[in-house]
Amino acid sequence: xxxxxxxxxxxxxxxxxxxxxxxxxxxxxxxxxxxxxxxxxxxxxxxxxxxxxxxxxxxxxxxxxxxxxxxxxxxxxxxxxxxxxxxxxxxxxxxxxxxxxxxxxxxxxxxxxxxxxxxxxxxxxxxxxxxxxxxxxxxxxxxxxxxxxxxxxxxxxxxxxxxxxxxxxxxxxxxxxxxxxxxxxxxxxxx
Numbered sequence: 001x002x003x004x005x006x007x008x009x010x011x012x013x014x015x016x017x018x019x020x021x022x023x024x025x026x027x028x029x030x031x032x033x034x035x036x037x038x039x040x041x042x043x044x045x046x047x048x049x050x051x052x053x054x055x056x057x058x059x060x061x062x063x064x065x066x067x068x069x070x071x072x073x074x075x076x077x078x079x080x081x082x083x084x085x086x087x088x089x090x091x092x093x094x095x096x097x098x099x100x101x102x103x104x105x106x107x108x109x110x111x112x113x114x115x116x117x118x119x120x121x122x123x124x125x126x127x128x129x130x131x132x133x134x135x136x137x138x139x140x141x142x143x144x145x146x147x148x149x150x151x152x153x154x155x156x157x158x159x160x161x162x163x164x165x166x167x168x169x170x171x172x173x174x175x176x177x178x179x180x181x182x183x184x185x186x187x188x189x190x191x
Contacts, residue, residue, distance in 0.1 A: 004057060004058070004059050004139070005131035005132060005133050005134075005154070006131060006132075007059060007063070007129040007130070007131045007156060008129055008130060008131065009127050009128075009129055018130065018153070019153075022153045022172075025153075025172065026128070026130050026153060026155050027128070029125065029128065030118070031114050031115070031117070031118040032087070032114055032170055033079070033112040033113075033114030033115050033118070034114070034115070034118070036079055036081065036086060036087065039081070040081030040082060040086070043081050043082045044079060044080070044081055044112070045079075045080050045083075045110070046077050046078075046079060046080075046110045046111065046112050047077060047078045047080055047110070048075070048076075048077050048109070048110065049076040049077060049078060049088075050074070050075075050076045051073065051074070051075045051076070052073070052074055053071055053072070053073055053074075053095070054071065054072065054074050055069050055070070055071060055072070056070075056072050056074060056092045056167075057139075060072075060092045060167055060169075063129075063156070063158055063167050064092060064094060064158060064165050064166075064167050065165075066094060070094065071095055072092050072093055072094050072095060073091075073092075073093045073095065073098060073105070073106065074090065074091070074092055074093075075090070075091040075093070075108070075113070076088070076089070076090050076091075077089050077091075077112075077113075078144065078173075079112070084175045085144055085173045085175055085176075086172070086173055086175065086176040087170050087171065087172055087173060087176065088144055088170070088171045088173055089113070089168065089169065089170050089171075090168075090169045090171075091113055091166060091167065091168050091169075092166065092167040092169075093105055093166040093167075094164075094165060094166070096164065097161070097164040097165060097166055099164075100162070101162070102161055102162065102164060105166075113168065114168070117159055117161070117168075120161050122160075122161050122162050122163070123159060123160070123161055124159070124160045125157050125158075125159050125160075126157055126158040126159075126160075127157070128155050128156070128157050129155065129156050129157070130153065130154065130155045131153075131154050131155075131156075132151045132152070132153060132154075133151060133152040133153070133154055133171055134151050134152075144173055150174075152171050152172060152173065152174070153171070153172050154169060154170055154171035154172065155169070155170055156168060156169035156170070
């Protein structure tokens with residue numbers, strides 16, 4: 001039986017609960033998309049896995065304060081650097097958010113959602129939550145897990161555009177090595 005990972009506010013994670021090499025990537029409140037573009041030397045691409053209208057998972061409903069069984073648009077993508085999968089992203093967008101000028105979110109195709117979010121002057125972001133994903137609770141496409149030996153770290157936030165909510169979850173995949181990126185590009189948090 002599938003059990004979702006335990007999403008927690010960053011304030012509830014002690015320094016020891018999040019490995020040092022991950023802290024900088026998980027705690028960063030800026031655009032992960034832009035940071036990955038920089039770290040990949042501008043080779044970042046978006047591969048759509050799935051986009052559909054469906055009922056989100058229980059913890060996603062709770063994060064968005066949705067009533068049970070409310071339909072949303074669910075978009076799952078992989079962010080690749082030099083054709084290597086670095087990040088799995090899952091966005092939950094209530095249908096009520098996809099109205100007016102935000103209708104464009106239905107047709108992002110291979111555009112990164114993060115680029116659009118951080119360009120929007122009405123964007124606000126709630127607290128970042130983090131979770132450790134294991135073989136038991138990592139509900140990701142099996143092709144992305146490879147021979148998963150260790151845990152995968154992820155983060156999620158509720159964003160608001162024009163005060164309308166959407167949830168973005170990002171999970172760092174096995175081929176992404178945060179210490180390589182932080183050392184090479186001089187970001188804080190290098191081991």
